[in-house]
Amino acid sequence: xxxxxxxxxxxxxxxxxxxxxxxxxxxxxxxxxxxxxxxxxxxxxxxxxxxxxxxxxxxxxxxxxxxxxxxxxxxxxxxxxxxxxxxxxxxxxxxxxxxxxxxxxxxxxxxxxxxxxxxxxxxxxxxxxxxxxxxxxxxxxxxxxxxxxxxxxxxxxxxxxxxxxxxxxxxxxxxxxxxxxxxxxxxxxxxxxxxxxxxxxxxxxxxxxxxxxxxxxxxxxxxxxxxxxxxxxxxxxxxxxxxxxxxxxxxxxxxxxxxxxxxxxxxxxxxxxxxxxxxxxxxxxxxxxxxxxxxxxxxxxxxxxxxxxxxxxxxxxxxxxxxxxxxxxxxxxxxxxxx
Amino acid sequence: xxxxxxxxxxxxxxxxxxxxxxxxxxxxxxxxxxxxxxxxxxxxxxxxxxxxxxxxxxxxxxxxxxxxxxxxxxxxxxxxxxxxxxxxxxxxxxxxxxxxxxxxxxxxxxxxxxxxxxxxxxxxxxxxxxxxxxxxxxxxxxxxxxxxxxxxxxxxxxxxxxxxxxxxxxxxxxxxxxxxxxxxxxxxxxxxxxxxxxxxxxxxxxxxxxxxxxxxxxxxxxxxxxxxxxxxxxxxxxxxxxxxxxxxxxxxxxxxxxxxxxxxxxxxxxxxxxxxxxxxxxxxxxxxxxxxxxxxxxxxxxxxxxxxxxxxxxxxxxxxxxxxxxxxxxxxxxxxxxx
Numbered sequence: 001x002x003x004x005x006x007x008x009x010x011x012x013x014x015x016x017x018x019x020x021x022x023x024x025x026x027x028x029x030x031x032x033x034x035x036x037x038x039x040x041x042x043x044x045x046x047x048x049x050x051x052x053x054x055x056x057x058x059x060x061x062x063x064x065x066x067x068x069x070x071x072x073x074x075x076x077x078x079x080x081x082x083x084x085x086x087x088x089x090x091x092x093x094x095x096x097x098x099x100x101x102x103x104x105x106x107x108x109x110x111x112x113x114x115x116x117x118x119x120x121x122x123x124x125x126x127x128x129x130x131x132x133x134x135x136x137x138x139x140x141x142x143x144x145x146x147x148x149x150x151x152x153x154x155x156x157x158x159x160x161x162x163x164x165x166x167x168x169x170x171x172x173x174x175x176x177x178x179x180x181x182x183x184x185x186x187x188x189x190x191x192x193x194x195x196x197x198x199x200x201x202x203x204x205x206x207x208x209x210x211x212x213x214x215x216x217x218x219x220x221x222x223x224x225x226x227x228x229x230x231x232x233x234x235x236x237x238x239x240x241x242x243x244x245x246x247x248x249x250x251x252x253x254x255x256x257x258x259x260x261x262x263x264x265x266x267x268x269x270x271x272x273x274x275x276x277x278x279x280x281x282x283x284x285x286x287x288x289x290x291x292x293x294x295x296x297x298x299x300x301x302x303x304x305x306x307x308x309x310x311x312x313x314x315x316x317x318x319x320x321x322x323x324x325x326x327x328x329x330x331x332x333x334x335x336x337x338x339x
Numbered sequence: 340x341x342x343x344x345x346x347x348x349x350x351x352x353x354x355x356x357x358x359x360x361x362x363x364x365x366x367x368x369x370x371x372x373x374x375x376x377x378x379x380x381x382x383x384x385x386x387x388x389x390x391x392x393x394x395x396x397x398x399x400x401x402x403x404x405x406x407x408x409x410x411x412x413x414x415x416x417x418x419x420x421x422x423x424x425x426x427x428x429x430x431x432x433x434x435x436x437x438x439x440x441x442x443x444x445x446x447x448x449x450x451x452x453x454x455x456x457x458x459x460x461x462x463x464x465x466x467x468x469x470x471x472x473x474x475x476x477x478x479x480x481x482x483x484x485x486x487x488x489x490x491x492x493x494x495x496x497x498x499x500x501x502x503x504x505x506x507x508x509x510x511x512x513x514x515x516x517x518x519x520x521x522x523x524x525x526x527x528x529x530x531x532x533x534x535x536x537x538x539x540x541x542x543x544x545x546x547x548x549x550x551x552x553x554x555x556x557x558x559x560x561x562x563x564x565x566x567x568x569x570x571x572x573x574x575x576x577x578x579x580x581x582x583x584x585x586x587x588x589x590x591x592x593x594x595x596x597x598x599x600x601x602x603x604x605x606x607x608x609x610x611x612x613x614x615x616x617x618x619x620x621x622x623x624x625x626x627x628x629x630x631x632x633x634x635x636x637x638x639x640x641x642x643x644x645x646x647x648x649x650x651x652x653x654x655x656x657x658x659x660x661x662x663x664x665x666x667x668x669x670x671x672x673x674x675x676x677x678x
C-alpha cells in the first residue's frame with residue numbers, strides 16, 4: 001500500500017488487532033485491514049469500516065471461518081479452482097488474484113474460480129493488483145439478492161458488479177467497477193446507517209413503490225440499469241461467478257448483515273491476460289485511445305472527460321494524506337470490538 | 340443451419356449467387372448468406388438483408404477483400420491471433436469462433452483476437468456456435484462511432500455489444516447480446532430505410548437535441564445505457580476488441596454505409612471455456628438457476644420471465660417455417676445485385 005497518514009496507520013493497526021482478536025492470522029488480518037482501509041480511502045464507504053462489525057459478528061457466529069484451510073486446485077497451467085473454506089472474502093480474493101496473475105504471467109491467460117468465499121469488498125481493488133503487474137483483468141462476483149430480474153416482482157440477483165481493468169501506460173489505471181443496479185447496495189446501507197436519503201428512481205419498497213428511504217429500499221427491490229439489458233448482465237454475472245464456480249447462485253447467497261444461518265458461499269471469477277499477446281505496442285495504443293477520447297468536445301460544464309478509475313485514484317491520493325473521518329456509529333463499533 | 344422454408348432456401352441461393360458474382364468463394368458466400376438469413380429469421384432486421392447492398396458496394400469499391408488471405412497465428416494452445424486481411428466480417432468471425440472452440444476443447448480455455456475484419460452481424464450468432472459445442476463464450480467487437488463518451492458532445496464509441504452465451508441443459512441457449520446504446524444502430528438504420536420513427540430518449544440530433552427522426556439520429560449521437568456506466572462498458576469493449584487486438588479503435592472504425600475511403604479494420608475478441616472446469620454438474624446447476632428465476636412472482640401482465648436468447652429462439656423457429664418478408668427497398672436491392 002501507498003504511504004498513508006499516521007492516524008490512518010494507527011487505525012489500520014486497530015483493525016488488525018480486532019481481526020486477530022477474532023481469530024484471524026497476522027497475515028489474514030493485514031489483508032482484511034488493507035482492503036477496508038482502501039475502501040475508505042477511495043471513498044467507497046459502503047465497503048469500508050461500516051462493514052467491520054458485520055465481519056466480526058459473522059466470525060463470532062461461526063459463519064466466517066477465521067482459520068480456513070484454503071485449497072488451490074490446479075486444473076491446468078492457466079486454470080485454477082480455489083475452495084476458500086468459508087474464509088473472509090478478502091483473503092480468498094487476495095489468493096485468487098495472485099494465482100490469476102501467476103497463471104497469466106506463465107501462459108498468457110489466467111482463469112481462476114473461487115467457491116465457498118464471502119463478500120470481498122471492491123472488485124476494483126483486486127483488479128488494480130493485476131493491472132500493476134501489467135495485465136488486463138475481468139472480475140465477476142455475486143452477492144445477496146437485491147435486484148429483480150426483468151419481469152419479476154422479487155429480488156434475486158445481487159448487484160453483481162462487472163469489473164474490467166487495464167494498464168494505461170500512465171500511473172493511473174483504467175478500472176471500471178460498476179454494479180448493474182442503478183445504485184450500489186453499499187451506498188444504500190451507508191445512507192440507512194447514517195439517516196440519509198437515496199436518489200429517486202433507484203429502488204422500490206416491498207410493495208413495489210418508488211422510495212427514497214434507504215431502509216425501505218433494503219426491504220424492497222433495487223432497479224437494474226437499462227431494464228432487460230441490466231437484468232441480463234446481472235444474470236450473466238450470477239452464472240459466471242455462481243453456477244460455473246460451485247458457489248451459491250439463483251438468490252441463495254445470504255445477506256451478510258441479516259442472515260447468520262450459514263456461510264455465504266459466494267463465488268468469484270478472475271480472468272487475466274497479458275496486454276502484449278496480439279500487439280507489441282499496447283501501452284502506446286491505449287495512451288492514444290485515451291488521448292483521443294479526452295480531446296472530444298465536451299458538454300457544457302464538463303471540464304475533463306475522465307476514464308473509469310481516474311476519479312477514484314484522485315480521491316485515494318487526496319484521502320491518503322488526511323485522517324479518515326469516522327462516523328459516530330463506526331467509532332462506537334471500533335470501541336466495542338477493540339475491548 | 341436448421342431446415343427452413345423452401346422460399347427462404349431459394350432466397351439464400353440468390354444471396355450466395357450475388358456474393359459469388361462479387362468475387363467471394365463458394366464457401367465464403369455460403370457463410371455470409373447464412374449469417375444474413377439468420378439475422379432475418381431471428382428478427383434482427385437491421386443486421387439482415389438491409390445490409391446486403393452495402394457489403395457488395397464495399398467489395399466493388401475494394402474496401403472489402405473478396406479473396407482474403409486470412410492468417411491464423413498460434414500464440415499458444417489456448418491463444419490465437421487472426422489477421423483477416425479485410426475479409427467480409429462474417430468469414431473472419433466464422434474462422435475465429437471455430438478456432439476459439441478448438442482451443443477451448445483442447446485446453447479448457449480459448450482466447451482468439453481478430454484484426455483487419457469488418458462488420459460481422461450479430462455476435463449472438465457466433466456465440467450460438469460455441470454454446471452448441473457445450474462451451475461458455477464471451478464476445479466483443481467494436482463498431483463505427485455512434486455513442487458519445489460520458490461528458491462528450493461527439494460520438495466516438497460504437498454501439499459495442501457485450502455478448503455472453505452459455506449452454507442451459509435444454510435446447511434453447513442462453514445468449515445475451517446487448518449493445519450498450521439505448522437502441523441498436525441497426526434498428527435506427529432500418530427505421531431510416533423504411534421511413535419509421537425511433538423511440539424518444541434514445542438519440543440526439545447533431546445539435547444535441549432529443550430526436551425521434553432516425554435520419555437525424557444517424558447524424559447525431561446515440562445515448563449509452565445508464566450514463567457513465569454504459570459509457571464505461573462501451574470503452575471496455577473498444578479496448579478489448581480494438582486496442583488489444585490490433586484493430587481500429589478510438590473512433591477510427593469507418594461507417595460501412597457512408598465511408599468507402601478504406602477498409603474498416605474492425606477488431607473482435609472471442610473468449611471460450613468449458614462448462615465443467617470447476618463443477619461436474621454444470622447443466623443441472625444452470626437448469627436449476629433458470630428454474631428458480633422463472634418461478635419468481637411476476638409483474639402484472641408478464642406471463643413468463645424469459646432468459647436472454649429465449650425470445651430470439653422462438654422467433655427463429657417461427658420464422659423458419661415461413662417465407663421471409665422483403666421490403667420494397669430490399670427487393671429492389673436484390674434485383675439490382677443479381678443482374
